Amino acid sequence: MSSVIDCKHARLQIGGEPQALSGDVAQHIATCTACSKFRDETLAMESRLRSALELPLHHFRDSPRKVAPRRFALAASIVLALLVGGGVWLLRPQPALAAEIVEHVRHEPGSWGTREPVPPAVLAAVLAKAGVRYNPRLPVTYASPCLFRGHIVPHLVVQTDRGPVTVMVLSHEQVKAQDKFIEGDYHGVVYPAGSGSIAVLAPKGQEFDGTLKEMLEGAL
């Protein structure tokens, strides 16, 4: 039986899809030494090609970034100082900031609805996108990079023993002291942390003091 395709088309198929050759091409190869050699060469190259494309990712870790991410530093001593002085409110709450935090949370009502933990890779991506480091000690069930006051900030929902609590790492918002606030149906607190702050928010009536230490100590 004669071949139904010519060498040119056989090589197009071999070069285009060497791992899935049609019956016509197989039939052609069986009778054409040159195309058979071309197929063998292509397949030999194919395994090297796969190895070449599978880049070693350990070289990516020291990847030079075009824009250095802003790191969010919170010293353990600051956390301790905050916890020791727990009930002392040095300044009046910042109504504008608190109101905007609550407004932001209101616009993402679904954030408190999920109980499924966010995969570590997704959480890492959200934090990296905001250029902050934070290692929540409690399960995170919502993580989103949100636009807040002109900056991308991580908006997290952390599961505590009293229920879900929103944590926003505001690396661009400076507060002089911890600000406790009540806005509408929510209450929360904004803590100074590093060169920014951390906002913790829960529905009114839901306490979170017992887990604040865990939430704040997660900040690196």
Add this chain to the structure above:
Amino acid sequence: MNPRPRGTTATSAFARLLETLRPDLVRFAFWLARDRAVAEDVVQETLIRAWKSREEIKDPAATRPWLLTIVRREHARLYERKRLPTVDLADVEAQGDPALAGDGDAGLEDLRRAIMKLPDEYREPLVLQVLGGLTTSEIAEQLGLTQPAVLTRLFRARNKLREIYGLAPAEDVE
């Protein structure tokens, strides 16, 4: 000890799949962008979007092509949004990007450099096929091309790479 919500210990299948596929997503993004930092940014955005839209995936087998689609879109969007400068291959060559290192295998490094030099229109379908595991039909759908057009691009990509092995290129097709 605080009670953990249900599902904390048993990570969902989708979450595990994301973790498993992440390395290939980074590689794919790198071959698109030819820049490690941009590739990492693209994959970060991809993972966030994928997690938010995970309800869309009904068939786990469809996850890989779906994620590759998101990577492609995010890559295009990133360049659109930030108006990033295109990568100058001469700079990449001069800097000796460690991402291309063959870890002692000079031939592998040469091949990686040759792939880097392929025109985008040839490199992208090749990476989708070999790394992404997509069929020509799926690639055609991803790239908005006909299957014969994809086949031709794949043929030309491999034909260009043959030279690195001292192999004679095949006659081109129209």
